[in-house]
Amino acid sequence: MENATCFHCGDNCGNHVISFQEKSFCCNGCKTVFEIFNENDLTCYYDLQNSPGATPKEIEGKYDFLSQENIIEKLTEFKDGALEIATLYIPHIHCSSCIWILENLNKLNPGISDSQVNFGKKTVRVTYNSETTNLKSVVLLLSAIGYEPYISLEDFNSGKKDVNRSLIYKLGVAAFGFGNIMFLSFPEYFEVNEFWLEQYKPLFRWLMFAMSLPIVFYSAQDYFISAYKGLKAKILNIDVPIALGVSVLFIRSTIEIMFDLGSGFFDSLAGLIFFLLTGKFFQQKTYNFLSFERDYKSYFPIAITKIDKSGNENSIQVYDIEKGDRLLIRNEELIPVDGILINGKAKIDYSFVTGESQTVSKQSGDKLFAGGKQTNGVIEMEALKSVEQSYLTQLWSNDVFNKNKEDGFTNITNTISKHFTIAILAVAFIATTFWLFVDSSKAMNVFTAVLIIACPCAIALSAPFTFGNLLRIFGKQKFYVKNATVIEQLAEINTVIFDKTGTITSNKDSNAEYDGDLLSDSENIVLKNSLRGSNHPLSRTLYTILEEHNIITLDTFEEHIGKGIEAKHDAVNMKIGSATFVGSPNTSTLLNTTVHVSSNNVYKGKFTFYNSYRKGVSKLFNQLKKHFDLVILSGDNEGELENLKKLLPAKTKLIFNQKPEDKLEFIKYHQSEGAKVLMIGDGLNDAGALAQSNVGIVISEDVNVFSPACDAILDASKFKQLYQFISASKSAIKIIKWSFVLSFFYNVIGLYFATTGQLEPVIAAILMPLSSISIVIFTTIATNLLGKRLE
Known part of the structure; x- marks a missing residue:
């Protein structure tokens, strides 16, 4: 014991x-x-x-500094009441078992409610209750189960962590071993009898064996680990043939030198691993570049309202926010940066950050966190820092919001890759069995060459590099797509549904006329301030048209989705919205879009809007009609029916007077009939329909429409290019399929020479990573050409 x-x-x-x-x-x-x-x-x-x-040794007392409030504040990205969220960098994350245990932390510590792993960045995002546990306890738990976080307060804000260091070390070891083994193999290659004496031959061979050990057991360990995990989970992943090929080369070479049967294939073995890791390093560098471009240069095409020193309100892009800026946050609008509440009654929904939809009331002087959504009218805040683009990306791309749409969706890579490994292993075993009977000396050569030359890399790399580059290109064109799956689903759509107001109409160019009783000064002030708090396209248009009035804080503000606004200040209680909502005595169908107003339950009048359609609408619909079923699904009345009939193609379905729930049911019904639906809306009244559709796109026009319901955000100035974006998505699938075709021909030719015994393992080792690099180059160049066409 x-x-x-x-x-x-x-x-x-x-x-x-x-x-x-x-x-x-x-x-x-x-x-x-x-x-x-x-x-x-x-x-x-x-x-x-x-x-x-x-x-880890000496863990006791190491993390006592995590009990200090000022340090906890630096390390936590969200802290409100008892709920805290921290993202920790875990260098030891390396495989599926790591993800599995780190995403089950809530079972090890009841105070932890959720933990999500980002495998690429080697981070875990932990949500915990500070009343039952704390950051120090979380870090100690991670350390106790073998996943000690790397915490550096200096590097924390920069986020610069070298996740490639392990790969570089492995590549260095492989390069050193490969060079020396090749050097030791030269005498036997050239049969230099004067030098290659009997007493030196065994020494050189055992030196090659010794140098191959760190290459196989250190440099190539990731392939063995991945293959083992796959087999344990009863999955034949693409690393199985590689691991098998390396094992066969090593075992065969070791047996040859042990029994003096030959010099083995240590040079081929070292070359295989070196070239594999070189290809992997090149792929990782390229993909990291694409990810960097997406995170920091492909900014969201969304805007926020900034109040300058003179009190003027101007729309700016979110990434132009600087520390100290005074920002106006409207109802249902996202808070883009951490800040301090200055004016207004804040009721913040942090479900974006925490996953829980409970709202939190805040008073003037309280801190507001990025990612919260204001749900109680308009507020003003002061920014404490600039926008961290990657944080917003992380919130929007949260897997919680993707699960419903991805259920039952099988991507192109999964469809093909699951059959690839089985086919290659079958070919290897059949060819080896054949050569055992025909010429047994070639059997092991054939087996090894087949496993090495059969390159699965096209399957593994085609989709990530194609979609990764296209996400970057789309972002630069102000079409921000949530993730790669959206591009695949966008390529499959056959039905396109548009909202009308704020989607195919432009808020900036619309105008309105008032018809009704004159409003008093106090009523005008309440009306103006009520519209100021709303993001609805008609509210934004009216707010711009009406004369300026004093800025006040409303006593109450409530926005009824699809109906209107209700607001109160002092003795004035106003309703602004549909005729039935405000209690209009005349509810007959009108020929134009109207917004009605009542004050203290007395009907006052209506604003009649004259819509201005976006430039290029007619051309866009004519492009789309050749390939898709088109529908206009509007909450407005039929006043614009005749204008739309003149503007749009003959087969476009025009459906009016649709409530938000009606739109959702319409999409659900057509999906049950086999339709793959693309929904384009304003992100406010259309949230349900956007979430139900296969792909939901929000049009952004000086409005912060950051919503988990949508899959993509399209800048209004790029609306007329929608068809080009859909076409590019379809072309991306073609690029992937072409890369599969190229890979197929490569594999067929390679397998022919391998199975006929004409291909040495060392040549196969060189060709395999070259094929990987060629696939990366092909997909990158092809998608860049797609990008040029979009420009």
């Missing part, structure tokens, strides 16, 4: 062994973690690796 090692962390238990279920533990902490795993059926974690909970 004195030499017992801890089942959880692998440390020596010393003289104080704690036994539980016939297992030894060094302390109650390790025993408790095991008990929690055991109670929650998570003990298969220990099957993934030996002593997975290895605790």
Whole structure:
């Protein structure tokens, strides 16, 4: 028992062994973690690796600084009441088992409500209750299970973490070993008998063996780990043939030198791993560049209202916000940066950040966090810092908002890749069996060459590089797409549905006339301030048209989606919206879009709008009609019916007087009939329809329409290019398919030479990564040409 090692962390238990279920533990902490795993059926974690909970030495007292409030504030991205959220960098994340355990932290600590892993960035975003746990406890828990976070307050804000360092080390080891093994192989290559004496030949061969060990067991370990995890999960992933090929080369070469049968293939083995890692490094660098471009240069085409020192309100792009700017946040508008509330009654919905839709009331002087949505009229705030684009991207791309649309959707890569590995293994075994009977000396050469030359890289790389580059290009064209899946789904649509007001009509060029009783000064002030708090296209148009009045804080403000606004200040209680909502005595169908007004339940009059359609609407619809079913689904009356008939193609369906729930049901019905629906709306009244559609696009025109319901945001100035964006998405699928065709021909030619015994493993080792690089170059150039066409 004195030499017992801890089942959880692998440390020596010393003289104080704690036994539980016939297992030894060094302390109650390790025993408790095991008990929690055991109670929650998570003990298969220990099957993934030996002593997975290895605790870093000298952990005690190391994180005491995490008890200081000023440091916690720097490290947490959100803190409101008892709820805190922190994103921690975990260098040790390397495989699916890491993701699995890190996303089950809530089972290990009840104070943790949620944890989400970003595998590419090696981070885990932890949401926890500060009343039952704290950041220090979270970090200690991560350390106890073998995932100690890297915390550097200096690097925290910059976010610059070198996630490629491990790959660089492995590539360096492979390069060193490959060069030296090739050097030691030269005498045998050239048969230099004067030098290659009997006493030196075994020495050189064993030196090659020794140099191959770190290459196989260190440089190539990721391929073995990935293949093992896949097989354990009963999945034949694309790393299985590679791992098998490396294993066969190493075992065969070792047997050859052990029994003096030959010099083996250590040069081919080292070359294979070196070239594989070179290709991987090139791919990672390219993809990191694409991701960088998307995060920091492809800004959201959304705007926020800035109040200057003179009190004037101007729309600016969110990424132009600077520390100290005074911002106007309207009802249902997202808070783009951390700031301090100055004026107004804030009722913030932080569901974007926390996943919980409960609203939080805030008073003047309170801190507001980026990602919250104001739900109680207009407020003014002062920005504490500039916009962090990647943080907004992270919120919008949160998997929680993608699950419904991705259910049942199988992407092109998954469809093909699951059959690839099986086919290659079958070819390898059949060809090897054939050569065992025909010429056994060639059998192992054939087996190895087949596994190496059959390149799965086109399948693994085509989609990420094509879509990654296209996301970047779309962003530069002010069409911001949430993720790669949206592009695939956009390529499959067959029905396009448009909202009317604020979508195919332009708010900036519309005008309105008032018909009714004269409003008093106090009523005009309440009317103007009520419109100021709303983001509805008609509200924005009216607010721009009406004369300026004093800015006041309303006593109450409520926006009824699809109906109108209700607001109160002092003795004035106003309703602005549809005829039925305000209680208009005349509810007959009018020929134009109208907004009605009542004050203290007395009907006052109506504003009649004269719509101005966006430039290029007619041309856009004529382009779309050749390929898609077109529908206008509007909440307005039929006043614009005749104008739209003249403007749009003959087969366009025009449906009016649709409530938000009617639009949703219309889309749901047509989807049940086989329609793949693209919905284009203003992001406010259309949230339900956007969420229900296969792809939902919001048109942005000086409005902060950042919404989880939409899959893409399109700047209003690019509306006429919508058809080009859809066409580019379809072309992207063609690029991927063409890369598969190229890969198929490459594999067929390569397999022909491999199965006929004409291809040496070392040549296959060089050709395989070159094919990967060629696929990356092909997809990048092809998508860049698509981008040129969009420009």
